[in-house]
Amino acid sequence: SRELFEKTFDFVREQFGQIFRKIFGGGKSDLVIEQAEGVDAMEQGLEIMARPPGKELTSISLLSGGERSLTAIALVMALFKANPSPFCLLDEADAALDEKNVERYAGVVREFAAETQFIVITHNKRSMAVCDALYGVTMEQPGVSKKVSVSLSGDGGLDLLKGKGAP
Amino acid sequence: SRELFEKTFDFVREQFGQIFRKIFGGGKSDLVIEQAEGVDAMEQGLEIMARPPGKELTSISLLSGGERSLTAIALVMALFKANPSPFCLLDEADAALDEKNVERYAGVVREFAAETQFIVITHNKRSMAVCDALYGVTMEQPGVSKKVSVSLSGDGGLDLLKGKGAP
Amino acid sequence: MQLKKLEMCGFKSFANRTEVVFDRGVTGIVGPNGCGKSNVVDAIKWVLGTLSYKSVRGEEMLDVIFKGAQGVAPMGFAEVSLTLDNSDHTLALEFEEVTITRRLFLTGEGEYYINRAPCRLKDIRELLYGTGIGTDNYSVIEQGKIDKLVLSNPHERRLVFDEAA
Amino acid sequence: MQLKKLEMCGFKSFANRTEVVFDRGVTGIVGPNGCGKSNVVDAIKWVLGTLSYKSVRGEEMLDVIFKGAQGVAPMGFAEVSLTLDNSDHTLALEFEEVTITRRLFLTGEGEYYINRAPCRLKDIRELLYGTGIGTDNYSVIEQGKIDKLVLSNPHERRLVFDEAA
Numbered sequence: 020s021r022e023l024f025e026k027t028f029d030f031v032r033e034q035f036g037q038i039f040r041k042i043f044g045g046g047k048s049d050l051v052i053e054q055a056e057g058v059d060a061m062e063q064g065l066e067i068m069a070r071p072p073g074k075e076l077t078s079i080s081l082l083s084g085g086e087r088s089l090t091a092i093a094l095v096m097a098l099f100k101a102n103p104s105p106f107c108l109l110d111e112a113d114a115a116l117d118e119k120n121v122e123r124y125a126g127v128v129r130e131f132a133a134e135t136q137f138i139v140i141t142h143n144k145r146s147m148a149v150c151d152a153l154y155g156v157t158m159e160q161p162g163v164s165k166k167v168s169v170s171l172s173g174d175g176g177l178d179l180l181k182g183k184g185a186p
Numbered sequence: 187s188r189e190l191f192e193k194t195f196d197f198v199r200e201q202f203g204q205i206f207r208k209i210f211g212g213g214k215s216d217l218v219i220e221q222a223e224g225v226d227a228m229e230q231g232l233e234i235m236a237r238p239p240g241k242e243l244t245s246i247s248l249l250s251g252g253e254r255s256l257t258a259i260a261l262v263m264a265l266f267k268a269n270p271s272p273f274c275l276l277d278e279a280d281a282a283l284d285e286k287n288v289e290r291y292a293g294v295v296r297e298f299a300a301e302t303q304f305i306v307i308t309h310n311k312r313s314m315a316v317c318d319a320l321y322g323v324t325m326e327q328p329g330v331s332k333k334v335s336v337s338l339s340g341d342g343g344l345d346l347l348k349g350k351g352a353p
Numbered sequence: 354m355q356l357k358k359l360e361m362c363g364f365k366s367f368a369n370r371t372e373v374v375f376d377r378g379v380t381g382i383v384g385p386n387g388c389g390k391s392n393v394v395d396a397i398k399w400v401l402g403t404l405s406y407k408s409v410r411g412e413e414m415l416d417v418i419f420k421g422a423q424g425v426a427p428m429g430f431a432e433v434s435l436t437l438d439n440s441d442h443t444l445a446l447e448f449e450e451v452t453i454t455r456r457l458f459l460t461g462e463g464e465y466y467i468n469r470a471p472c473r474l475k476d477i478r479e480l481l482y483g484t485g486i487g488t489d490n491y492s493v494i495e496q497g498k499i500d501k502l503v504l505s506n507p508h509e510r511r512l513v514f515d516e517a518a
Numbered sequence: 519m520q521l522k523k524l525e526m527c528g529f530k531s532f533a534n535r536t537e538v539v540f541d542r543g544v545t546g547i548v549g550p551n552g553c554g555k556s557n558v559v560d561a562i563k564w565v566l567g568t569l570s571y572k573s574v575r576g577e578e579m580l581d582v583i584f585k586g587a588q589g590v591a592p593m594g595f596a597e598v599s600l601t602l603d604n605s606d607h608t609l610a611l612e613f614e615e616v617t618i619t620r621r622l623f624l625t626g627e628g629e630y631y632i633n634r635a636p637c638r639l640k641d642i643r644e645l646l647y648g649t650g651i652g653t654d655n656y657s658v659i660e661q662g663k664i665d666k667l668v669l670s671n672p673h674e675r676r677l678v679f680d681e682a683a
């Protein structure tokens with residue numbers, strides 16, 4: 020129904036703004052329903068505005084790879100606030116992030132993990148550091164995957180990171 | 187002309203096979219001209235086969251993110267051997283690679299740098315280690331880019347990596 | 354509602370029966386390139402009833418069956434089971450724990466089970482419908498695709514939003 | 519044939535005149551997210567005559583002009599110059615060194631120069647044609663797009679190959 024949509028939309032929009040500012044340490048973001056001629060309100064497209072701190076507003080295509088990753092994560096978390104999904108699978112969502120932004124990404128995952136179960140695939144130690152449990156996947160026998168338990172401090176974990184355990 | 191094409195194709199195919207095996211430490215790769223019905227030879231599509239060492243041949247879509255990156259790099263270098271481009275720009279081509287594969291990627295770049303000028307954008311220390319010169323790009327003044335010279339050993343370089351120098 | 358356990362056998366590179374237990378909070382999966390991490394994500398998508406072989410990176414659905422490796426014979430079928438904690442009855446079943454199983458044979462035949470009772474793929478999809486569990490929404494961010502939500506066109510984005518709302 | 523020097527002024531986030539010197543071998547560009555590294559790649563593509571605002575991540579070509587920042591006024595034009603070592607005369611000119619300059623004003627007007635002599639964009643593109651210099655080929659791997667070559671359909675891949683051959 021239209022009312023439900025508008026109510027949810029305003030909530031997501033507000034959450035997106037807050038989470039964006041937290042992840043970026045400032046700046047501004049918004050969600051805007053397009054106002055195209057002759058298109059029904061329930062069919063209008065959705066525009067995303069994102070302005071990192073200190074910068075001028077530009078179209079989202081001009082943002083850097085890392086900035087787009089963080090913006091996407093903020094939007095996904097805002098959608099979760101409105102409509103919590105029981106779990107969230109993030110496959111190398113931190114690939115484009117520099118070290119400082121991986122910390123921020125990991126902080127957001129940690130915070131939302133109270134209400135949502137996260138499964139995070141990563142090559143990055145800082146993302147691993149916020150995990151409650153770590154599994155390693157290796158191929159001791161070429162072509163055949165094997166699961167191993169991993170702890171960050173043990174050698175097994177670090178070897179796994181270095182690419183050992185791969186054929 | 188058709189003869190020139192076939193001659194180049196065979197050369198690229200052979201180079202692709204060699205470079206793939208070097209990067210992966212084994213395995214097999216191939217380039218295949220499709221044989222679709224009723225399509226002119228000069229219009230046929232190009233298939234890529236890639237089988238990492240120890241694994242069974244599967245379609246390229248089933249390869250992992252890191253395996254696809256390395257396969258793409260092998261193909262690009264093979265094309266360069268056939269038709270050297272004066273320079274090559276690689277923007278975070280190592281983003282999906284684990285540490286061991288970044289070493290291999292960096293090794294291939296180093297090797298081809300004798301004949302081709304490389305400009306490599308990276309967040310990874312091992313890729314930086316094979317650079318002859320390093321430039322840092324920062325934004326001391328928010329929204330305004332600034333170039334600085336960087337050396338790996340100095341603190342400036344390491345700070346740049348950690349995301350300092352960003353607003 | 355949360356995931357408890359994933360079991361894979363003959364699914365992609367997981368030739369041998371492999372069990373992954375999920376707890377509350379954040380579970381990390383790490384390892385070298387090409388070792389099977391994203392295959393775990395594919396297994397979860399698959400057992401939750403995806404119809405699209407592309408969503409599991411294949412060129413046909415049979416691609417999910419272990420094809421063999423050096424000195425290892427291919428398998429005749431792939432099987433994945435996912436056990437969920439249903440104590441809040443998010444799934445409209447009286448069970449406190451629900452295990453969904455999907456199997457695919459080289460012949461192309463599929464078998465489906467909910468708590469070991471045979472059912473159709475349709476039943477699994479209908480059970481999950483509207484629960485927020487399922488992988489055609491924003492709860493799975495695929496490798497290399499995090500940009501997609503942000504760079505997609507306004508109408509696609511609107512569809513994702515409507516589904517969330 | 520190699521790149522010698524890139525100069526940017528008012529191009530995207532490079533508000534101030536910035537010079538980057540390239541030597542033989544491998545030059546690395548590093549720095550935090552969003553600071554301008556990929557903008558350097560865009561500058562090279564742009565000065566070599568790309569016609570597509572999408573290839574420089576814009577929604578229109580005017581997007582390459584510095585739009586201002588906190589407390590910094592926008593610029594009225596963007597300018598990029600690229601100096602190449604032409605001692606092997608890869609470019610069909612008698613000069614040992616060739617500098618290509620492209621300028622775009624907020625009015626939409628463009629100016630183009632080869633070694634400071636005004637020319638048309640067409641002249642720059644024709645000069646580079648067939649030299650392997652240029653960015654519609656495989657010599658530029660864009661961020662997040664390394665998969666593209668490998669996952670593209672067979673016909674696109676054939677076109678890339680034909681251009682290489």
Ligand SMILES: Nc1ncnc2c1ncn2[C@@H]1O[C@H](COP(=O)(O)OP(=O)(O)OP(=O)(O)O)[C@@H](O)[C@H]1O
Nearest residue numbers: 250251252365386387388389390391392418419420
């Ligand atoms: N049906 C199958 N049978 C055997 N092996 C398969 C099958 N399907 C996929 N594979 C193999 O699984 C591997 C890919 O695994 P996956 O994508 O999970 O890697 P990953 O751990 O995510 O790596 P990365 O860090 O590079 O993303 C490939 O080498 C592929 O050949």
Ligand SMILES: Nc1ncnc2c1ncn2[C@@H]1O[C@H](COP(=O)(O)OP(=O)(O)OP(=O)(O)O)[C@@H](O)[C@H]1O
Nearest residue numbers: 083084085530551552553554555556557583584585
């Ligand atoms: N015309 C413009 N005026 C001002 N700033 C611009 C303009 N065009 C792009 N930018 C800014 O440049 C930044 C992007 O820079 P760039 O893509 O080079 O980052 P990067 O260093 O490659 O980062 P990453 O490591 O995340 O890929 C964005 O913050 C964007 O807002």
Ligand SMILES: [Mg+2]
Nearest residue numbers: 250251391496
């Ligand atoms: Mg993966």
Ligand SMILES: [Mg+2]
Nearest residue numbers: 083084556661
């Ligand atoms: Mg970039």
